Amino acid sequence: MICNIFVFRALELHPFSMKPLLRRAMAYETLEQYGKAYVDYKTVLQIDCGIQLANDSINRITRILMELDGPNWREKLSPIPAVPTSEPLRAWHPATPMTPDQGGDPSGHHSPSITEAIEEKMFEVLKEEGNEYVKDKNYKDALSKYSECLKINNKECAIYTNRALCYLKLCQFEEAKQDCDQALQIDGDNVKAYYRRAQAHKGLKNYQKSLSDLNQVLLLDPNIVEAKMELEEVTRLLNIKDNTASFNKGKERRKIEIQEVNEGNEEPERTSGDISTECLAPEKGGGSSFGTLEHSERLEISMPTNAYEFGQVINAINTRKDEEACAHLLAITAPKDLPVLLSNKLEGDTFLLLVQSLKNHLIDKDPSLVYQHLLYLSKAERFKMMLTLISKSQKEQIQQLFDDLSATPNHHFTLEDVQALKSQYEL
Structure with missing residues (x-):
C-alpha cells in the first residue's frame, strides 16, 4: 500500500x-x-x-x-x-459531490462503502x-x-x-x-480445521475426540499422509492410556512417561506438525524405574527389547533433552537394531537428539560405534523425510560430527566409508 x-x-x-x-x-x-x-x-x-x-x-x-x-x-x-466545527458535517453530507473512486450512489449513502474498502x-x-x-x-x-x-x-x-x-x-x-470450532461453523468440510482440532484434542489428551477428527480428515481427503501418521500416533496414545488405567487396577507394572512429539512446517496454510514439541505434557503413569521426569535427577536406562519400549525410553529422554542418557541408550543398543527399534516413529527432535548425543558424548569414546549408528540410522524409515525438515544450523551439526569422525583414526572404517556415508546424509 x-x-x-x-x-x-x-x-x-x-x-x-x-x-x-x-x-x-x-x-x-x-x-x-x-x-x-x-x-x-x-x-x-x-x-x-x-x-x-x-x-x-x-x-x-x-x-x-x-x-x-x-x-x-x-x-x-x-x-x-x-x-473546524463544520468539517464533520461537510465531510459526510449527502450533498457532497461524489468522485468515481468513492463508489457511492446518487442517494449519498457512501460512507459504508468507503469504510468497507x-x-x-x-x-x-x-x-x-x-x-x-x-x-x-x-x-x-x-x-x-x-x-x-x-x-x-x-x-x-x-x-x-x-x-x-x-x-x-x-x-x-x-x-x-x-x-x-468457529471455522467449522463457517465451513463444515474444512480439512485444516478438523486436522488442527485433532491436534488440539491431542494436546488436551482427549484422544478419542482427536481420533474422530482425524477420521473425518481422511474421509474428506484420504491422501493426507500427516493425518494417517497422526492417527497411528493418537491410537497408540489412546491404547497406552487405556492400558495404564487397567494396570493401575491390577498388578503394578513398570511404566515410562510418554512425550508426544511432532515436527513440521510452520506455514499457516500447511497442516503438518502444528503442535510444538516443547509444550506437550507427558502421560502420567504408575510406578516407573525412570521416576517422575520433573523430579528425578537422573534417568535410569535399561536396554529396550522392542520398538514400543524403545519409543517410551527415547520419548522420556527427549522430554528432558538429556544427551547423556541418550548416549547411554545408544551405547547399549546394537546399531543394526536401530531401524527396527525406531520403526516409523523417527521425528525431528529425536533425530537431532541422536546426532547431538553421538557428537558430544560418544565420538571420543567409541568412533566405531558412532559410525555404525550413523550407518544404520540412515536406513531407518522416515530418514529421508527428516533430512528435508532439518534446518541449516542442524545440518551443520551433522557436518561437524562427520568432520570429527573423519579426523579420528580407526581401523573399523576408512575415510572412503565416511565420505560414502556423508552422501547418504546429503552433505
Whole structure:
C-alpha cells in the first residue's frame, strides 16, 4: 500500500477529507512512520469518533510509540490539526459531490462503502503480516495480527485456522480448539480445521475426540499422509492410556512417561506438525524405574527389547533433552537394531537428539560405534523425510560430527566409508 501523489493532492484540496486521511494514515503505518499515522488517525476521529478502524489503530500505534520513544512519546509528535466545527458535517453530507473512486450512489449513502474498502485493504495487510510472522516462527505476533483481522471480518475461515496454528504452537490447546470450532461453523468440510482440532484434542489428551477428527480428515481427503501418521500416533496414545488405567487396577507394572512429539512446517496454510514439541505434557503413569521426569535427577536406562519400549525410553529422554542418557541408550543398543527399534516413529527432535548425543558424548569414546549408528540410522524409515525438515544450523551439526569422525583414526572404517556415508546424509 503506497501513499501516492493523488492522496496528497486530495488533502491539499480538502484537508479534512475522511477517505484520503484514512488512506494516508494506513500508508504511514505500513511504512512504519507511526507518528504521522497517529496524527492522521486522530484527525479522522475528530471528524467521526465512531470509525472503529481508526480507534483500533490509535490503540495499536500508541503502544508502539511508547515502546519506541518512552513515556515522553507525545512530545515528539507533530501538532494534531483542529478540525473546524463544520468539517464533520461537510465531510459526510449527502450533498457532497461524489468522485468515481468513492463508489457511492446518487442517494449519498457512501460512507459504508468507503469504510468497507479501507477495512478490506487493512484486513489483507494484517493477514499478510500474520503469515510472515508465522514463517519467522513469531507466533505471538502472528496471533495478534490474526486477531486484528477478525475484528474487521470474522467470517473468513482461513483466519481462524491460521490463528489455531499459532495457539497450537503456543500450547494454548483450548483456544486452538475454539478457533477450529468457529471455522467449522463457517465451513463444515474444512480439512485444516478438523486436522488442527485433532491436534488440539491431542494436546488436551482427549484422544478419542482427536481420533474422530482425524477420521473425518481422511474421509474428506484420504491422501493426507500427516493425518494417517497422526492417527497411528493418537491410537497408540489412546491404547497406552487405556492400558495404564487397567494396570493401575491390577498388578503394578513398570511404566515410562510418554512425550508426544511432532515436527513440521510452520506455514499457516500447511497442516503438518502444528503442535510444538516443547509444550506437550507427558502421560502420567504408575510406578516407573525412570521416576517422575520433573523430579528425578537422573534417568535410569535399561536396554529396550522392542520398538514400543524403545519409543517410551527415547520419548522420556527427549522430554528432558538429556544427551547423556541418550548416549547411554545408544551405547547399549546394537546399531543394526536401530531401524527396527525406531520403526516409523523417527521425528525431528529425536533425530537431532541422536546426532547431538553421538557428537558430544560418544565420538571420543567409541568412533566405531558412532559410525555404525550413523550407518544404520540412515536406513531407518522416515530418514529421508527428516533430512528435508532439518534446518541449516542442524545440518551443520551433522557436518561437524562427520568432520570429527573423519579426523579420528580407526581401523573399523576408512575415510572412503565416511565420505560414502556423508552422501547418504546429503552433505
